[in-house]
Amino acid sequence: MKIFLDSTDIDYIMRLRATGMVDGITTNPSLMAQSGKDFGEVLRGICALIEGPVSAEVVVTESEEMYKQGRHLADLAGNIVVKLPCTWEGMIACRKLANENIKVNVTLCFSANQALLAAKAGATFISPFIGRIDDTGADGMELIEEIRAVYDNYDFETEILAASIRNIDHVKNAALIGADVATLPPKIFEELIEHPLTDKGLEKFLQDWKATGQKIPVP
Ligand code: E4P
Numbered sequence: 001m002k003i004f005l006d007s008t009d010i011d012y013i014m015r016l017r018a019t020g021m022v023d024g025i026t027t028n029p030s031l032m033a034q035s036g037k038d039f040g041e042v043l044r045g046i047c048a049l050i051e052g053p054v055s056a057e058v059v060v061t062e063s064e065e066m067y068k069q070g071r072h073l074a075d076l077a078g079n080i081v082v083k084l085p086c087t088w089e090g091m092i093a094c095r096k097l098a099n100e101n102i103k104v105n106v107t108l109c110f111s112a113n114q115a116l117l118a119a120k121a122g123a124t125f126i127s128p129f130i131g132r133i134d135d136t137g138a139d140g141m142e143l144i145e146e147i148r149a150v151y152d153n154y155d156f157e158t159e160i161l162a163a164s165i166r167n168i169d170h171v172k173n174a175a176l177i178g179a180d181v182a183t184l185p186p187k188i189f190e191e192l193i194e195h196p197l198t199d200k201g202l203e204k205f206l207q208d209w210k211a212t213g214q215k216i217p218v219p
Pocket residue numbers: 006026027028107127129131132163164165183
């Protein structure tokens with residue numbers, strides 16, 4: 001499963017890039033607003049750091065305007081993916097951009113039917129929002145399962161990008177189901193490595209080694 005970071009924080013992205021595991025970035029208008037910076041500056045900065053796809057969202061609701069904003073965003077850098085909402089207007093703009101080989105991430109997906117339409121409109125990614133579904137009392141993971149089944153039934157190439165991830169179990173379950181990508185808040189990415197038995201085991205190994213009095217040279 002590919003790992004994207006859901007962030008506009010360039011310093012944080014730069015730090016986590018050192019792991020070699022950041023396959024792409026997603027942004028949205030709320031994250032862009034949080035950054036307090038110019039959107040073009042943020043997107044160009046991220047694209048200079050990350051080779052993989054960087055999603056940038058349009059902020060209009062009519063298809064022709066979405067298409068034009070999408071073209072503008074795509075012109076900012078070669079790895080920009082245009083993020084469009086899962087509406088009929090978004091579907092029309094998606095088809096138009098896809099016909100021009102501009103990659104689209106259809107966002108705010110809350111049903112398998114919406115995901116089916118996005119795939120038919122030529123989306124490169126579909127973003128089901130797991131955490132926001134959980135917030136309603138339903139199980140967001142069931143949607144990932146449904147979309148996986150629908151896409152596999154018809155060999156759709158649209159990648160399932162599990163979004164609105166709130167905890168490390170979301171990540172594990174998305175991977176078990178076979179989501180193609182999960183986009184994680186940086187804090188959740190950092191938490192993935194944590195396990196108390198790793199810490200305890202390491203402490204014991206180091207203690208036992210110290211007792212030998214030996215040293216492995218560090219050049
Ligand atoms: C990513 O593409 C989405 O915009 C993001 O994951 C939404 O997450 P949230 O529901 O925590 O705002």
